Amino acid sequence: DAGITQSPRHKVTETGTPVTLRCHQTENHRYMYWYRQDPGHGLRLIHYSYGVKDTDKGEVSDGYSVSRSKTEDFLLTLESATSSQTSVYFCAISEGTGDPLAKNIQYFGAGTRLSVL
Amino acid sequence: GQNIDQPTEMTATEGAIVQINCTYQTSGFNGLFWYQQHAGEAPTFLSYNVLDGLEEKGRFSSFLSRSKGYSYLLLKELQMKDSASYLCAGSDYKLSFGAGTTVTVRA
Secondary structure, rough: OEEEEEOOOEEEEEOOEEEEEEEEEOOOEEEEEEEEEOOOEEEEEEEEEOOOOOEOOOOOOOOOOOOOOEEEEEEEEOOOOOOHHHHEEEEEEOOOOOOOOOOOOEEEEOEEEEEEE | OEHHHHOEEEEEOOOOOOEEEEEEOOOOOOOOOEEEOOOOOOOOEEEEOOOOOEEEEEEEEEEEEEOOOOOEEOOOOOOHHOEEEEEEEEEOOEEEEEEEEEEEOOO
């Protein structure tokens, strides 16, 4: 299994509070991603990173920010949580370089279940 | 971006074969992925097609036709443990996922 750790695994918070989710990898992969998964919508990309301090927005980035100060860590922050951000959040990684058939395969962490009350 | 379309649910009997279809419309294309996701767990990688044709991995096979924007995942000799959601994802260097097909395997 790819070495990806998400923390916390479960969190309950109140509307308006800031929340930070952490993704830590031990694979030294270049690319890291944050997704949310909701019933009927599948996995939707929030933000991704293609290197230290290099990040870009996905399709559902409003209300979220990210930071990547080290190769191994990618943080997702909800500046002021809302009930619509109740979801399961997955981090994923991919090599981004090397074997053309392998470099784009994404491997997922176990997920964080977030409830905003 | 990509529009990915796959059926919502399928049911099959243990030992049977099931084919999950996926159609996509892309503004750029760099491959078609299939993932398996058991309830409450993370998606796990099954297969990746870049070129047209069939890729076989044991009981699972995946097919791609780029000209038709079409792929399928074939699950053979179904087992109870194959009950899961199967996610089709198109790649233009970022993945765009379909909503997933829930496969239920009955005894």
